[in-house]
Amino acid sequence: MATVGRALLILALLAAAYGIVASIYGAVRGRPEWVASGRRAVYAVAALATGAFAILEIAFLRSDFSFQTVWAHSSTTTPTFYKGAAAWSSQEGSLLLWLWLLSLWSSLVLFLTRRQLRRVAPYATAVLLGFAAFFSALLVFKVSPFHTLAMVPAEGKGLNPLLRHPSMMIHPPMLYSGYTLFAIPFAFAIGALIAGQVGAADWIRSTRRFALAAWFFLGIGVMLGARWSYAELGWGGYWAWDPVENASLLPWLTGTAFLHSIMIQEKRGMLKIWNVSLVLATGILAIMGTFLVRSGILDSIHAFGASTLGLPFVMLIGVLIVGSIGLVVYRREALRSENKLDSMLSREAIFLGNNLVLVGLAFVVFWGTFWPLIAEALTGTRRALGPPWFDRYTVPLALVLVLLSGIGPIIAWRRATKANARRNFLVPTALALGLGVVLAAFGAASRPLALLMFVVGGFVVFSVGQEFWRGVGARRAMTNENPAAALLSLVARNRRRYGGYLVHVGMAVLFIGVAASTAFRDARDVQMNPGETARVGDYEFRYVNATSRAQFTNAGNLEKISLGAVVEVRKDGKKVTTLRPDRGFYPSTDDSLGPIGRYLAGEATSEIGLKAGMRKDLWVAMTPNIRAYEPTIEEGNRVFTALQGKVPAEETGAAIGLALRNRIIEPYRNDPPPATFRYIVSPLVTWIWLGALIVFGGGLVAMWPGPDAARRRARARAAARVAEDLGRTQARSTA
Amino acid sequence: MDPGAALVILAVVCAVAWIVSAPLRAGGEQVSSERDDRVAELRARRDAKYREIRDAQLDLDTGKLSEEDHRGLDRQLRREAADILRELDEAES
Amino acid sequence: MHPSRKRRIRLIVALGAATILAVALVYTSVSASNETVQPSQLAKADPADTYQLTGKVADGSLRERSGGADFRVRDRDGAASVPVSYSGAIPDPFREGREVIITVRKQGATYVGERDSLITKCPSKFTEDSTQKS
Numbered sequence: 001m002a003t004v005g006r007a008l009l010i011l012a013l014l015a016a017a018y019g020i021v022a023s024i025y026g027a028v029r030g031r032p033e034w035v036a037s038g039r040r041a042v043y044a045v046a047a048l049a050t051g052a053f054a055i056l057e058i059a060f061l062r063s064d065f066s067f068q069t070v071w072a073h074s075s076t077t078t079p080t081f082y083k084g085a086a087a088w089s090s091q092e093g094s095l096l097l098w099l100w101l102l103s104l105w106s107s108l109v110l111f112l113t114r115r116q117l118r119r120v121a122p123y124a125t126a127v128l129l130g131f132a133a134f135f136s137a138l139l140v141f142k143v144s145p146f147h148t149l150a151m152v153p154a155e156g157k158g159l160n161p162l163l164r165h166p167s168m169m170i171h172p173p174m175l176y177s178g179y180t181l182f183a184i185p186f187a188f189a190i191g192a193l194i195a196g197q198v199g200a201a202d203w204i205r206s207t208r209r210f211a212l213a214a215w216f217f218l219g220i221g222v223m224l225g226a227r228w229s230y231a232e233l234g235w236g237g238y239w240a241w242d243p244v245e246n247a248s249l250l251p252w253l254t255g256t257a258f259l260h261s262i263m264i265q266e267k268r269g270m271l272k273i274w275n276v277s278l279v280l281a282t283g284i285l286a287i288m289g290t291f292l293v294r295s296g297i298l299d300s301i302h303a304f305g306a307s308t309l310g311l312p313f314v315m316l317i318g319v320l321i322v323g324s325i326g327l328v329v330y331r332r333e334a335l336r337s338e339n340k341l342d343s344m345l346s347r348e349a350i351f352l353g354n355n356l357v358l359v360g361l362a363f364v365v366f367w368g369t370f371w372p373l374i375a376e377a378l379t380g381t382r383r384a385l386g387p388p389w390f391d392r393y394t395v396p397l398a399l400v401l402v403l404l405s406g407i408g409p410i411i412a413w414r415r416a417t418k419a420n421a422r423r424n425f426l427v428p429t430a431l432a433l434g435l436g437v438v439l440a441a442f443g444a445a446s447r448p449l450a451l452l453m454f455v456v457g458g459f460v461v462f463s464v465g466q467e468f469w470r471g472v473g474a475r476r477a478m479t480n481e482n483p484a485a486a487l488l489s490l491v492a493r494n495r496r497r498y499g500g501y502l503v504h505v506g507m508a509v510l511f512i513g514v515a516a517s518t519a520f521r522d523a524r525d526v527q528m529n530p531g532e533t534a535r536v537g538d539y540e541f542r543y544v545n546a547t548s549r550a551q552f553t554n555a556g557n558l559e560k561i562s563l564g565a566v567v568e569v570r571k572d573g574k575k576v577t578t579l580r581p582d583r584g585f586y587p588s589t590d591d592s593l594g595p596i597g598r599y600l601a602g603e604a605t606s607e608i609g610l611k612a613g614m615r616k617d618l619w620v621a622m623t624p625n626i627r628a629y630e631p632t633i634e635e636g637n638r639v640f641t642a643l644q645g646k647v648p649a650e651e652t653g654a655a656i657g658l659a660l661r662n663r664i665i666e667p668y669r670n671d672p673p674p675a676t677f678r679y680i681v682s683p684l685v686t687w688i689w690l691g692a693l694i695v696f697g698g699g700l701v702a703m704w705p706g707p708d709a710a711r712r713r714a715r716a717r718a719a720a721r722v723a724e725d726l727g728r729t730q731a732r733s734t735a
Numbered sequence: 736m737d738p739g740a741a742l743v744i745l746a747v748v749c750a751v752a753w754i755v756s757a758p759l760r761a762g763g764e765q766v767s768s769e770r771d772d773r774v775a776e777l778r779a780r781r782d783a784k785y786r787e788i789r790d791a792q793l794d795l796d797t798g799k800l801s802e803e804d805h806r807g808l809d810r811q812l813r814r815e816a817a818d819i820l821r822e823l824d825e826a827e828s
Numbered sequence: 829m830h831p832s833r834k835r836r837i838r839l840i841v842a843l844g845a846a847t848i849l850a851v852a853l854v855y856t857s858v859s860a861s862n863e864t865v866q867p868s869q870l871a872k873a874d875p876a877d878t879y880q881l882t883g884k885v886a887d888g889s890l891r892e893r894s895g896g897a898d899f900r901v902r903d904r905d906g907a908a909s910v911p912v913s914y915s916g917a918i919p920d921p922f923r924e925g926r927e928v929i930i931t932v933r934k935q936g937a938t939y940v941g942e943r944d945s946l947i948t949k950c951p952s953k954f955t956e957d958s959t960q961k962s
Contacts, residue, residue, distance in 0.1 A: 004740050011747060015755065018755065033758040033761075034758075040754050051747070117772075117775070118771065162920060201783055204783075266783050267783070363853075368857065375857075381864075382864035384880040385857055412799040413790070413794065415804075416799065470796070470797035470798055471796070474793075474796030474797060475796075525895055525917070605920055623918060625892065627891075627892045678917060
């Protein structure tokens with residue numbers, strides 16, 4: 001089967017290469033049958049990639065260790081869900097996933113636009129197939145998922161326990177969906193530039209949906225990463241401005257800017273150069289994001305070692321940048337704006353401001369992320385920037401962004417009169433300022449930036465709330481529906497607008513959560529013995545007793561040793577909850593650690609004790625002190641190493657299990673050495689996840705295709721009125 | 736290579752070649768016409784303009800535009816829509 | 829005011845703001861960043877400066893203690909190593925032989941790690957050599 005897999009990838013590469021030639025030939029010579037053939041090449045690549053991916057997945061699910069990648073990343077004891085997900089935890093598997101997703105989305109968009117954009121689509125096809133060819137070439141020539149082992153091992157190395165978390169396994173497919181979906185608008189932008197069809201309304205409409213979908217999935221991927229970091233890792237944070245985190249955020253920022261400014265182009269024919277540059281930059285940043293994780297060029301928690309793929313990716317990015325700039329310059333005449341900005345007091349101006357802030361944010365993040373390389377290039381020494389530098393710039397920019405997102409919904413297009421603006425801004429501003437005063441009275445003034453974010457976030461909620469209120473009111477005036485029905489039909493008929501409003505509310509909630517949980521968190525690191533209590537904020541954490549547990553596989557092998565604690569949390573004397581943090585130790589396959597030692601020196605993961613709430617999160621991580629058992633471990637290593645070869649393996653195995661139980665696991669429960677605890681009490685963390693959910697809910701609403709009937713009705717109504725005018729003017733002209 | 740695999744590969748190669756070459760063998764694809772592109776473009780612009788009209792109406796309903804401002808804007812948008820419809824009619828005929 | 833003049837003013841203001849931001853960015857990135865070094869380069873270290881140290885945790889050097897750990901960091905490919913005293917959260921993947929990144933400042937004979945600045949690189953999954961032992 002591995003041979004078939006390899007063959008499918010080679011075929012995919014050949015099909016992609018053919019498709020590029022066919023599409024371009026068909027476009028240049030005006031031969032539509034060749035264009036159609038090129039499009040079918042995309043379908044073929046999708047089918048081939050699906051086949052290859054299926055072969056890989058089946059190998060993982062069957063634990064077929066003749067596949068080297070299956071052996072290296074899975075084992076018979078890995079739970080089925082993680083077996084399936086392990087396919088993309090490796091370099092080769094993740095590249096295949098990327099190729100598969102790219103070919104699927106490409107097929108979808110080309111199928112949907114097969115009768116449109118006849119001049120643009122062939123070039124877009126060529127670009128998409130170019131990406132497909134690049135990734136297939138990597139898979140064929142550099143890192144193959146279908147390497148086989150001459151001698152099939154009985155057991156695999158297993159999945160890194162840090163990845164055994166649902167969000168960690170969904171995180172890559174979401175991110176890659178985002179990245180590959182951004183390749184579509186990129187390809188169509190290149191196509192439009194080559195074909196001289198820039199700024200066409202048809203192009204906007206076709207690529208907007210994909211840009212929105214890309215934004216949606218990429219955003220989910222980023223949030224999953226943040227959530228995993230908070231709930232699974234032992235540091236208690238959700239964002240560290242790590243280079244790879246930043247790399248996934250960059251295309252999302254520019255993508256958000258694009259989704260806004262494209263509306264201006266649609267309405268006023270403005271910002272064409274800006275928009276096409278944004279789309280191209282977003283696509284390039286998406287490729288950069290894919291590249292950064294696997295390149296090792298930046299020091300990051302994610303930089304999975306230096307790989308040999310650095311050079312091909314750098315070359316690809318170079319080609320993309322040079323090509324993009326060249327095309328934009330070549331078509332600059334066609335990209336001239338049809339109109340100019342009418343007034344600073346207009347939605348267009350706010351959108352422009354939003355764009356500037358988002359691009360500013362992207363620039364800051366980009367600069368900070370690549371600074372080590374820039375510094376090295378300029379001065380010879382590599383320098384690195386930490387989170388404080390990022391925060392210094394992103395916090396004020398974020399404040400402005402949230403403020404703008406509150407102004408946008410309540411200001412009119414083209415030109416808002418001052419009187420009208422006053423009427424719309426009065427209530428939300430007053431409410432927001434009132435909120436600020438109330439919060440300040442409750443002590444929020446100690447953190448002015450956070451207070452400012454609360455006020456600004458509140459402003460967004462109030463302004464959007466006013467929009468919904470008035471919209472429902474207007475609808476009820478027309479149709480006399482009850483409020484709930486009116487709300488539903490209002491949103492259903494104006495999905496883009498109200499979906500967008502929901503996104504703004506979600507972002508405001510998210511930023512309020514970030515501000516509160518950062519500014520008002522109480523954290524303590526403390527070493528404790530059972531019975532002791534630590535006070536953090538308003539809460540008391542009592543280390544009640546230690547816990548310990550050994551987990552076995554079905555075959556009777558020791559899979560994990562968990563050493564933990566029971567922590568009782570009280571506030572004002574009343575019990576709030578019981579938390580059970582622990583640390584799980586997975587055995588290592590490295591024999592040099594000793595027959596006993598390897599059980600405690602392999603991978604370790606933290607189980608966080610977390611009580612999340614709408615108002616506060618109580619977070620506990622603990623690290624048991626296993627250093628205290630070092631003498632015991634060394635003794636065990638000596639004893640069992642001496643027994644090797646003299647006693648059959650199963651007996652040794654059983655004896656080792658018994659030794660671990662009697663000398664470490666049981667004693668830890670009864671008389672543990674002092675353990676180190678990290679306690680964090682932080683407010684409104686849940687608002688971050690809640691805000692994210694609202695954002696994605698809003699995104700879904702905005703993306704949802706309207707039922708045809710409603711769309712036709714709406715169109716018909718507008719058409720009828722316009723026809724009236726036409727009739728009138730025609731009558732006038734013939735009279 | 737085991738014969739089963741070789742057979743599967745051969746079958747796939749044939750399938751791909753057949754799918755990809757189908758348009759070349761069938762022929763009869765319409766020549767991409769300027770007219771079709773123009774019609775699609777105008778239709779997209781028309782839809783966008785209708786949406787603008789509806790948005791302006793919603794802006795009026797939610798108080799972002801005064802009656803007077805809306806009247807002027809609506810008239811202008813409807814004029815622009817009528818222009819597009821006229822062009823569309825010419826292009827379609 | 830003539831509309832085109834208004835637009836020009838807007839453009840100038842926008843460009844001005846962007847320039848100020850860019851200059852601030854560049855200036856502070858020079859001053860706020862720490863030089864990235866490997867242990868062998870720390871010998872020439874300025875005691876007053878903070879450095880971002882990257883390297884591998886030397887085998888056998890790890891001594892955990894309450895609230896942190898003391899260990900030696902050695903060059904990725906080399907033997908030169910320096911002692912580090914660190915207080916703060918110890919990441920899950922941290923162990924001897926793994927690559928780490930930590931912000932340090934020289935204090936006497938040892939380098940003190942900035943609180944919570946210890947990052948351990950996820951064990952290499954994306955390497956060519958998948959037979960590497962974890």
